[in-house]
Amino acid sequence: MKSVAVIGYGYWGPNLLRVLDSLKNVKVKYVCDLNEKRLHDAKEKYPNYIYTTNVDNIFNDKDVDGIIIATPIETHYQLAKRGFESGKDVFVEKPLAGSSKESLELVEMGKKFGKILMVGHTFVYSPPVRKMKSIIESNELGDIYFMTSSRVNLGLHRKSISVVWDLAPHDLSIIFFCLGEYPNFIDAIGRDSIIKGIPDVSFINLKFPSNIVANIELSWLAPTKMRRTVVVGSKKMLVYDDGEPNEKIRVYDKGIDIKDPESFGEYQLTYRTGDMYVPRVENVEPLKLEMEEFIDCMETRKKPISDGEFGLRIVETIEKADKILYDSL
Numbered sequence: 001m002k003s004v005a006v007i008g009y010g011y012w013g014p015n016l017l018r019v020l021d022s023l024k025n026v027k028v029k030y031v032c033d034l035n036e037k038r039l040h041d042a043k044e045k046y047p048n049y050i051y052t053t054n055v056d057n058i059f060n061d062k063d064v065d066g067i068i069i070a071t072p073i074e075t076h077y078q079l080a081k082r083g084f085e086s087g088k089d090v091f092v093e094k095p096l097a098g099s100s101k102e103s104l105e106l107v108e109m110g111k112k113f114g115k116i117l118m119v120g121h122t123f124v125y126s127p128p129v130r131k132m133k134s135i136i137e138s139n140e141l142g143d144i145y146f147m148t149s150s151r152v153n154l155g156l157h158r159k160s161i162s163v164v165w166d167l168a169p170h171d172l173s174i175i176f177f178c179l180g181e182y183p184n185f186i187d188a189i190g191r192d193s194i195i196k197g198i199p200d201v202s203f204i205n206l207k208f209p210s211n212i213v214a215n216i217e218l219s220w221l222a223p224t225k226m227r228r229t230v231v232v233g234s235k236k237m238l239v240y241d242d243g244e245p246n247e248k249i250r251v252y253d254k255g256i257d258i259k260d261p262e263s264f265g266e267y268q269l270t271y272r273t274g275d276m277y278v279p280r281v282e283n284v285e286p287l288k289l290e291m292e293e294f295i296d297c298m299e300t301r302k303k304p305i306s307d308g309e310f311g312l313r314i315v316e317t318i319e320k321a322d323k324i325l326y327d328s329l
Contacts, residue, residue: 002298005030005058007079008070009038012093012120016070019291021046026295030058055079059086066116066298069093073165077102080117084109089116091294094169095318096311103315107308116297118304119311121173125289127282128248132231132240133178135251135279141233142255147175147214149229152222162199164188164322167218172314173306174229175216181208182313188321189328193221199329204321247278 002025006017009031020028030050033039039051050057058064059082066089069079077097083090090110096119097103110117123129136144149171158166176182183206190202201219208214227242237252253274290306297304 001025001027002065002295003027003029003063004066004068004295005032005061005064006068006070007032007055007058008093009033009035009042010070013038013070014042015287016068016291017042017046019285019287020068022288023291023295025299026291029061029064032058055082059083059088062087064088066091066294068294070120073098073161077106080106081109084113084115087113087115089118089294089298091116091118091120092311093120094122094173094311095119095165095315096308097315100312100316100319103308103312107312110308116294116301116304117308117311118294118297119306119308119314120290121169121177121306121311121314122286122290123170123174124177124306124310125293126286127284128240128242129174129177131249131279131281132174132229132238135238135249136178136231136233137180140236140251141231141238142235143233144179144210144212145232145234146212147179147229147231148217149175149214150217150226152217152219153225154222155220157194157198157200157220159195159198162202162322162325163190163218163220164199164202164204164318164325166220168202168204168216168318168321169314171216171218171229172317173310175206175214176310176313177305178231179208179210179212181210183208183214183317186317186320186324188325190218190325192329197329199325202321202325206317248281249279250276251279252276 028049031042032052032055043051067083068091070093076092080090080092151167185207187205190199192199204216206214229240231238237254239250255272257270293304
């Protein structure tokens with residue numbers, strides 16, 4: 001049985017600890033946070049762990065096999081680096097690091113020390129997203145033309161990062177996972193509507209080697225909350241709406257058939273509208289699947305789906321889109 005430590009008990013740490021506590025094939029030894037009140041609250045729920053504000057206790061303990069980092073992004077690099085140097089496997093919440101340079105160094109360090117590096121892109125482990133990927137790969141939708149994704153709400157304006165760093169990791173992970181490829185063209189536009197110098201709305205355009213194009217809409221300024229992805233193929237179309245309580249995926253038998261022109265310039269288009277159906281999707285918490293994968297990879301040494309390379313490519317895309325966005329302000 002592997003032994004792990006959770007570093008960070010702020011926003012996401014409680015969810016990670018709740019799931020880890022429910023798993024039978026892992027032992028949580030430490031919970032670390034700088035805030036003693038948070039540690040006190042955690043100890044009330046889970047009294048059997050060691051609670052500490054000193055991360056050195058974790059890195060110096062040879063019985064700890066892996067660390068799970070759920071701290072602010074600016075601390076990811078140093079904590080993961082120390083994890084590798086102390087001989088531990090590393091799970092880092094998204095994004096992997098604050099720059100592509102740091103992310104690449106962590107990927108290379110993981111290889112050098114022969115350790116697992118996994119990034120917490122939870123949507124990759126979401127049953128609806130996995131169903132969407134399987135439908136795409138089955139060719140039921142035909143050749144994929146494009147994907148669009150909207151992640152908007154009237155949300156918290158951050159003062160240190162743009163809306164791209166805040167929201168784009170979710171949609172990029174979904175698109176990259178479903179298509180199985182990374183973009184060879186990236187563009188972005190947006191504006192700083194509320195706080196000058198902090199973009200709060202952005203539209204990212206991507207093109208892939210397969211010629212598929214994608215557009216991602218991100219905003220902290222919207223009248224309603226929307227988490228939706230649309231996939232348009234030559235045969236059918238698919239809508240994934242994460243806001244739907246039950247019917248998260250719908251497949252539409254809609255499309256256009258084109259016949260050869262009978263005379264010059266006279267194309268005949270036939271618009272096809274068939275049935276819509278809702279595929280069955282497993283009801284399993286994505287975070288549980290994600291943690292199970294990390295523990296399994298620690299045991300088997302296999303490469304996780306959301307490995308360091310996957311996390312690196314997302315950071316690279318965010319970094320490039322963010323630079324283009326700031327240059328356009």
